[in-house]
Amino acid sequence: MSKEMQEKTIGFDSFPVEIIHDILRYLRKADMSTLYSCIRVNRNLCKLVIPYIWNNPMPNTYSLINLEIFINLFDEKDKNLLKNQYELDIDDTYQPLFNYTSYIKVLDPRGVRRAAFYWLKNYYVQKFPYSDIYVDFKNNPIIDIIEKSLLRIILKNSSKIENLILDFAEKYQDIPSCNIFLLKELQQGGEGGESNQSEQLSHGIREITKLSIMNPSLKRFDNIQEFLDLLPTICTNIKKIKFYDLFFIEPTMELKLCNVIKSQRNLTSINLTYNIFGLISVIRHQRNSLKKLVLRYIHHNDICLFNTFDQLINLEFLEINECFPINIILEPLIRANLKLVTLKIIDIEGIEGKYDLVESIIKSSGSTLKHLSLNIYVDLIEDKLPLSKLCPNLIHLDLKVSIRVIDEDDDIDVESKKQPTIFNYIDSLKHLKNLHLEFAFYVIGYFEEFDQYINFINFPSLRFISLKDQHYSSNFFKRWFEHFSTMFNKITFYIDSESDEYYFDPLDDFVQEMNDNGLSLVYTFDGYSNFVATDRILC
Missing domain, CATH: 1.20.1280 (Monooxygenase)
Known part of the structure; x- marks a missing residue:
């Protein structure tokens, strides 16, 4: 050959x-x-x-899983109940090609219950196509049996559950007995000697590295409370914790969640949403290992609550999203002399009056900072150091640029100063690959010939640029295309579909004319226009 x-x-x-x-x-x-x-x-x-x-097969929305591949693994008692008492025609002889449960890495008990619920609904539709049988998601003994059987099988056979997701929303009611999660039923009544029990101990949720908890119920359910008491005693190797949408967390549950954080040996990531102040106070227990901290919608005036943040010296990722007042969070972090890789500060007030604090964190991070996201006011960065001097190795930059409402008494010459400010601020970032600028409140339209300054910025490594604004002008887009088409293979205009035809038609004609040059037009509904250039031309 x-x-x-x-x-x-x-x-x-x-x-x-x-x-x-x-x-x-x-x-x-x-x-x-x-x-x-x-x-x-x-x-x-x-x-x-x-x-x-089969990494994470359980449904988050409506989807069906063929439960027959699991039924032959159910306990005989459960199979007999389903067949004899509830008269389900189930095939427990089916032999799957793989032990699918051994591959499951993400355990979401609510997904397990949804899988049982959707399977049962589909079973009745197929068996009784003209019936109006109602399947109650919360209170249904058949779903209870299938849910518990599935959980036992997953926890027993999975080689390693890495991620546990718990949704305590009231619509789901209580969780199954924690004995299932800990495999106590198997350990106490199972067959086999010590070696078999030792093998079982390595399964279940003992080796999880990620924990997400959301939506605590207003009701106090016994199994949930008992489970949260046991969780920190059996899971001590969690690396990432995410507590979010905990709107109505009560003191007892907050204390239990605090114990979960404190019990971990090397926690690297904490994500907290809403006013869970007790959890903030225990972050210091993970100061040596913590590398990622995300705070969202935290509103609190207690300076002492955040004082220990100056101990978080090993942080590499910091996100502060609409927290107020932001200064009491930033000030102790400045004392930590951080060396961040990623900094995201999303503030509806555009960090007004707080930019000096943010600049201090950017400056201390210096050459280590690779990803930066900020909401800024144009006039607040006037005469400030450009990013190329503060963090010259930026790869990803995301800025939402706004204009403050200027009072007549303010001594600010908006017309003469603000046009080049934003471009001076971001110019000459030699390693920047991804740039996203969103101009809020008609920034581009407010300044005459604002768009022309884009021609003077120097980003030799840029691979993606997005310019987004509520103001619409076909001339802007055309000039941007003329400039960026010399650097990028693909350019797309995203235009609000309800824009005036006076602007719409000329741009549509221009796109048709330039279609062979990699230009396209996409209609949207968000009220914004967006210019996107991708696929850098390599010389």
């Missing part, structure tokens, strides 16, 4: 396994339908794909 013929017969199996896994990880996030299609290619690829599909 010639060399040419041999090259033609090389199959997909010849790909390095590492590259295949990179592709499958991407498809797992972006295109599940293609991932399912990969199963049919051949047996070897099927074996590689199955763990990605």
Whole structure:
């Protein structure tokens, strides 16, 4: 066989396994339908794909899972109840090709209950197509049996549950007994010697590294309370904790969640949403290991509450989203002399009067800072150091630029000063690859010829740029295209579909004319216009 013929017969199996896994990880996030299609290619690829599909199979919205592949693993008692007492025609002889539960890494008990609920509804639709049988999601003994059986199987057979997601919303009622989560039923009444019990101890939720808790119920459910008491005693290797949408957290539950944080050996990430002040006070217990901190919608005036933030010297990622007053959070963080990689400060007030504090954190991070997101007022950065001097190694920059409402008595010459300010501020970032600028409150339209300054900025490494504004002008877009088409292969205009035809039609004609040059037009409904350039032309 010639060399040419041999090259033609090389199959997909010849790909390095590492590259295949990179592709499958991407498809797992972006295109599940293609991932399912990969199963049919051949047996070897099927074996590689199955763990990605079954990483987190339980539904968040309406979707069906073929529960028959699990039923043969149910306890005989549960199978008999379903078949004899509730008269379900279930096939417990089906033998699946894989032990699918061994691949599950994400456990969401609510998803398990939804899987049972949707399966039961579909079962009745198929068996009794003209019936109006009502399936109660909260109170249904059949769903209870299936849910508990599924949880037992997952917790017993999964090689390692990494991520536990708990939704305590009242609509879901209480969680199943914590004995299921801890596999106590198997340990106390199971068969086998000590080696078998030792093997079981490695399963369940003991080795989770991620914990998410949301939506605490207003009611006090016994199983939830008992579970939160036991959680810090059995899970001490959690790396990432996310508590969000905890609108109505009561003191007892807050204390239990504080114990969860304090009990972890090396917690690297904490994400807190809304006014859970007790949890903020215990962050200091993880000061040596904590690398990521996200605070959202925290409104509190107690300076002492945040004083210990000056101990968070190892932070690499900091996000502060609409917290008030922001200065009592920033001031202790300045004392920590942070070396951040990512800084995101999202404030509806545009960090008015607080920019000096933000600048101090940017300056202390210096060359380590790679990702920066800010809401700023144009006049507040007048005469400030440009980012190229503060953090020269930025790769990703996201700015929302606004204009303050200026009183007549304010000594601010808006017309003469503000046009070039924002571009002086961001110019000459040599490593910048991704730039997003959103101009709020008609910033572009407020200043004459504002768009022309874009021609003078120097970003030699830029791969993506997005310019977004509520003000619409076809001339702006045309000039931007003329400038950026010399640097980018693909340019798209995103235009509000309700824009005036007076502006709309000329731009539409221009896009048709330039279609061969990589220009396209997309209609949207958000009231904004958006200019996006991607795919840098490599010289």
